[in-house]
Amino acid sequence: MSIRVLVVEDDKEIRSLIYASLSVEGFTVQTAVSISEASAILKHVLPDVMVLDLGLPDGNGADLVRHVRKQSNLPILIVSARHQETEKIALLDAGADDYLTKPFSVGEMLARIRVALRHRGTNVPAATTEYTLDGLHIDLSTRLVERHGQVLHLTKTEFSLLARLVRSSGKVVTHRQLLVDVWGEEFIDHTHYLRLYMAQLRAKIEDNPTEPRYLLTETGVGYRLAAI
Structure with missing residues (x-):
């Protein structure tokens, strides 16, 4: 099961x-685009981590930090254009885990x-x-997906399936995990969905789809993208 993030x-x-x-x-x-929308989501689903802006149309994100912290230990990363040190300290003391000032790099956000x-x-x-x-x-x-320098055009679902295999390249991903x-x-x-889209992917990516080089079958278990 993948990590769930509320932004x-x-x-x-x-x-x-x-x-x-x-x-x-x-x-x-x-x-979510507001405190009220985020609060409604949190009543039904508790994510694994929350990325939170402060300047929201219906209030200050700091209020949401305090509300969440009374109920759970949910990790909270603040992303804000506000630079004041006193505000950063106050938010960390209120229960935020970290504070990232805009503009920020994607790499740093992911690391935090x-x-x-x-x-x-x-x-x-x-x-x-x-993956190469x-x-x-x-x-x-x-x-971007290229084969021998030629750009391949994949559907949204084909790309999502391929991306899941890339993230675990060299390792078997079970039928169940791919479907979920x-x-x-x-x-x-619905394993027939998986078979259908894997056949479509192989037709686009493999030189010989009947003898795949990249998208390998682990019989009775799942699929694996060949190790680099």
Whole structure:
């Protein structure tokens, strides 16, 4: 099961950047644009970590920090354009785990999320996001897939399936895990989806789909992307 992240950010551009960056890393991301929306989500689903802006349309994100901290030990990473040291200290004292000042690098944000999770006993290593082997090149951050220098056009589901295998390249990913991570918990018995999309991927990626070089079958278990 992937790590669930709630991103509370009203700036559309920043929200989209964080969403895309976390998704590439394999996190399951849910977004909210206000304190009220975030609070409604938290009543039904407790994420593994929350990324929170302070300047929200219906109040200060600091109020949400205090509210959450009364109820759970959820890791909270603040992302804000505010630079005042006193405010940073106050938020950390109120229960935030870390404070990242805008503008920030995606790499630093991801590292700080991993640290916050590690402090709660969840070790999340940096995901593999690039893969190159025998003419096949995949870059998840740019959604680029090339074979022998030719750009391949994948559907959203095909890319999601391939990305999941890239993040575990060289290791077997079970049928169940692929179905849950790509389609959702409700699809764990729909193995025909997996067979269909794997066949489509092989037709686009493999030189000879009947004798795959990259997308390997582990009979009765799952699939594996060949080790680099």
